[in-house]
Amino acid sequence: MTTGRNESLARWRDLLRFRFRGRWRPAAVAMFVFAGALFVTTSVNSKGLDLRAASITDLDHVVRSERIHANDLQNRVASLNGEVGRLTRLVDNAQVEELQRQVDELREPAGFAPVRGPGLTVVLDDAPKNLIKAAYEPGGITPDELVVHQQDIQAVVNALWAGGAEAMTIQGERVISTTGIKCVGNTVILHGVNYSPPYRISAIGSVSDLYASLDNSVYVDAYKTFVDAYQLGYEVTPSISLEFGGYTGTSALKYAVPGTPDQPSRG
Incomplete structure (x- = not known):
């Protein structure tokens, strides 16, 4: 079987x-x-x-590379603007010369000419790293309360303009009427370039008036509450003489349209 x-x-x-x-x-x-x-x-x-x-690829490396590229483009724009100005002055035409004279007069108030004078510098910075790290622990404060935001920078900028600032820079970049400040995470973008804290905002003007305007700003006061509570950075330093270079980027408007006396502009 x-x-x-x-x-x-x-x-x-x-x-x-x-x-x-x-x-x-x-x-x-x-x-x-x-x-x-x-x-x-x-x-x-x-x-x-x-x-x-x-x-x-490491994100920091990408940011640095893009910053270098943006600076190269700005330098190229400045070079081309200079070439256009040089060629314009070679034109033997009374009407062109008059227009060029008007452009030259507007360069300084528009921020395209170098300027020097007394002023002050405001430095804004995030809270110490140990506090930011502790904020991620359960029951802690939110990390957003420990970093500088777009509205904080804008509060200082607006206060300085209100105090009679004649010219201003952020991170050494000249601020003009079309300058926009955009917050991306814990960094800001200015003229297409990404910047990390600390943020240095310098203004030329009457030092006493600039100080008074900062002290009277309710928005700057709101930021100072976080300075006192969470050790964010806020430092104001006067200077006998500050020197700013002219804005070298493009002056072309993307959305706004210049108006005429007969037809107001529409933005």
């Missing part, structure tokens, strides 16, 4: 081998083809980038 059972099992085993032998090889080939197609699709979708997080 045992011998017969073993022979029966052997026949079934041989039969199964025969039935599946022809199917296994095509299935294996199909699996390899599918895996290869998957690898190709992944490579195409990633556009040649390594999808592992550890190999992605």
Whole structure:
């Protein structure tokens, strides 16, 4: 009986081998083809980038590279503007000369000419790193309360203008009428360039008037409450002489349209 059972099992085993032998090889080939197609699709979708997080380019390096690129473009714009001005002055035409004279008169109030004079510098900074780190722990204050935001910088800028500032810079960049301050995370973008704290805001004008305007601003006072509570940075330093370069970026308007006496502008 045992011998017969073993022979029966052997026949079934041989039969199964025969039935599946022809199917296994095509299935294996199909699996390899599918895996290869998957690898190709992944490579195409990633556009040649390594999808592992550890190999992605460091964000700080990207920001620095973009800042260098933006500075190069601004320098190029300044060079082209200078060339346009030089060629314009070579034109022997009374009407062109009159227009150029008007442009020259407007360069300083518009922020395109260098300026020097007494003033002060306001420095805004985030809270100490240990406090920011502790804010991520359960029950702590929110990290947003420990960093400088767009509205904080804008509060100081507006107070300085209200105090009679004749010219202003943020992070050494000349501020003009079209300058916009945009908050991105814990950094700000100014003239297309990303800046990190501390933020230095300098203004030329009557030092006493600038101080008084900062002290009387309710928005600056709101920021000072966080300075007292969470150790954010706020420092004001007067200066006998500050020197600002002229704005060198483009003066083209993207949305606003200059108006005429007969037809007011529409922004």
